[in-house]
Amino acid sequence: MQTCACRKADILHLPYSACIAGSPNLEQKIILAVRKRTLIGLAVFVLALMLVLAASAWVVGSKLIEPQNHRVVLPVGFAAESVSIPGSGHDIAGWWVNIGSGSPVVLLVHGLGADRSSMVSRAELLKRRGFSTLLIDLQAEGETRGNAITLGHLESADVVAARDWVEQTAPGRKIGVIGTSLGGASVLLAPQPSGFDAVVLESVYPRIGRAVENRIRMRLGPLAPVLTPLLLIQLEPRLQIAVSDLEPIRWIGRMGAPVLVAAGSEDQHTTLAESRELFAAAAQPKSLWVVAGAAHQDLLEYDPTAYEEHVVDFLRRHLAAEGVSGTH
Numbered sequence: 001m002q003t004c005a006c007r008k009a010d011i012l013h014l015p016y017s018a019c020i021a022g023s024p025n026l027e028q029k030i031i032l033a034v035r036k037r038t039l040i041g042l043a044v045f046v047l048a049l050m051l052v053l054a055a056s057a058w059v060v061g062s063k064l065i066e067p068q069n070h071r072v073v074l075p076v077g078f079a080a081e082s083v084s085i086p087g088s089g090h091d092i093a094g095w096w097v098n099i100g101s102g103s104p105v106v107l108l109v110h111g112l113g114a115d116r117s118s119m120v121s122r123a124e125l126l127k128r129r130g131f132s133t134l135l136i137d138l139q140a141e142g143e144t145r146g147n148a149i150t151l152g153h154l155e156s157a158d159v160v161a162a163r164d165w166v167e168q169t170a171p172g173r174k175i176g177v178i179g180t181s182l183g184g185a186s187v188l189l190a191p192q193p194s195g196f197d198a199v200v201l202e203s204v205y206p207r208i209g210r211a212v213e214n215r216i217r218m219r220l221g222p223l224a225p226v227l228t229p230l231l232l233i234q235l236e237p238r239l240q241i242a243v244s245d246l247e248p249i250r251w252i253g254r255m256g257a258p259v260l261v262a263a264g265s266e267d268q269h270t271t272l273a274e275s276r277e278l279f280a281a282a283a284q285p286k287s288l289w290v291v292a293g294a295a296h297q298d299l300l301e302y303d304p305t306a307y308e309e310h311v312v313d314f315l316r317r318h319l320a321a322e323g324v325s326g327t328h
Contacts, residue, residue, distance in 0.1 A: 003143070007067070044134050061252040064231075065148040065238065067140040073267060074117045078124070079219065085136070085165045088157040093143035094136040096169075097123055104134045104197075104319035105166050109183030110135075111203075115142030122178060122299055127283065130311050131319070136162050138186060151208060152248065153241050156242035159186050163195055178311070179284060181270070181296070188248035193256030197317035200311055201252075202262045205270045206278045208246035218268050238260040249281050258285040260314045262293030263301075 004247060033195035072093065080095035087105065095116055107117035107127050116135035138155040140146025159177070168173050175179040176198035179187040184204035187194065212231050217224035235241045244250075252259065257284045262273030272290065279288045289310040292301050300307040 003074055014107050030229075036078055039117070065150070067146055067148060068113060068122065068142075069140065069145065070115070070142065072117050072137065074107065075117065075120055078132045078229075079121055080135070080158070082169055083134075083165075083187075085161055087139065087161045088143070088154070090139060092136050092139070092161055094134055094162065095123075097127055097135075098170070099127055099130070099132050101170075101173075103130055104176065104215065104315075105132045105134060105170055106319075107159070107162050107166065107175065107196075107313060108135045109162075109177065109178040109179040109186060110141070111181030111183055112151075113141070114180075117142075118298070119178075119180075119289070121298075123248075125300065125308065125312065126315075129316065131176075131238035131315065132173075134162060134166055148239060150239050150241060152182060152189045152209055153239065153245055155182065155186035159183075159190050160195075174257070176200070176315050176319050179204065179207070180298075185248045188251050189246070192251050192254035196257045198315055199255055199257050199259045200262065200314065201259065201278070202299055203267055203270050203275075204248060204278060205259070206247065206274050207247035209233075210274060211270065214269055214271065216313075218283060219315065229316075249278050252278060252282045258287075258314070258318045259283075260287045260289060262289045262291065262311065264291045264296060264299065267296045268287045269296035273316045 018025060051154065054184075070233075074095065075084065077283070078095075080097045083094045083096045085092040085094055093116070106121055107115070110118045115137045119135045123135055126133050133177075136158060137144040137156050138146075140149045140154075144158065159179075163175060163177070165175075174196075174197040176283050177187055177196045178200040179185070180202040181204060184201035186203070187196075187199060188204070209228065209232055213228040216227050216231075220227065230241050235243060235246070261275055261279040261282065263270065264271055265272055267275070275290075279286060287310075289306075291303060293304045
């Protein structure tokens with residue numbers, strides 16, 4: 001009858017002769033064989049897990065940069081002229097609200113996954129306060145064509161093209177810009193000085209690495225440090241962009257214009273600490289508006305009264321011209 005050790009040796013395919021001979025090393029060989037099989041199994045599991053994570057990251061990356069083109073309908077009652085602005089390899093879709101030759105102009109640039117219609121409420125508010133506005137769709141979103149969303153890299157060229165169009169269409173007027181999230185990053189990633197007379201940055205990420213990690217952490221918690229590099233490493237092969245190319249904080253100090261940084265105190269996409277860091281890197285004159293209780297959301301919709309007091313007043317002070325009224 002086989003001993004227990006011999007049965008183990010048989011299961012592990014060890015030489016049965018060692019069992020018959022009563023080898024004193026049999027138990028040691030069994031232990032080593034078990035450890036080897038355990039390590040192989042663990043290695044296979046880890047490899048399979050990494051492949052699953054990499055594949056999942058690739059799918060998420062594809063979704064993140066996928067163009068989001070669709071028809072954008074002019075809202076009923078919103079008096080604007082539809083315009084097509086020559087861009088870098090594409091035309092930029094826009095709405096032009098011109099209230100008069102003496103009015104300063106504010107360029108309105110939407111966030112990720114949105115289009116120019118998301119900025120209509122700001123345009124209506126600014127119109128009441130004596131500002132003309134230009135609302136645009138960034139490349140690969142709304143009605144502006146593009147091969148991929150590039151998180152501010154190519155979008156920055158649309159900001160420059162829109163600013164140049166305003167300078168040609170409304171010569172001599174002061175020009176400001178409001179950029180929300182991706183829109184604000186696009187303003188900062190454009191060549192500096194910006195060419196604007198006043199800049200408002202709402203909920204803008206300082207660095208793409210942290211922006212990606214924040215968003216993963218909100219959904220998958222402790223997996224964020226593992227998945228973030230798997231997403232960031234896709235920038236080069238997919239978009240020919242280095243991670244360092246998507247760090248707006250590097251350029252905010254060179255804008256050559258007064259800047260207002262607006263941030264929600266409860267924003268988890270771009271944390272308040274990050275917004276404070278972005279503000280600290282800006283040159284004077286600068287202002288910081290922390291919106292108590294707000295997350296990563298439309299700050300005008302969240303607190304219309306405070307928005308007028310902070311944003312509109314900031315623009316009025318720096319773009320002041322005949323016909324521009326105060327906020328009260």
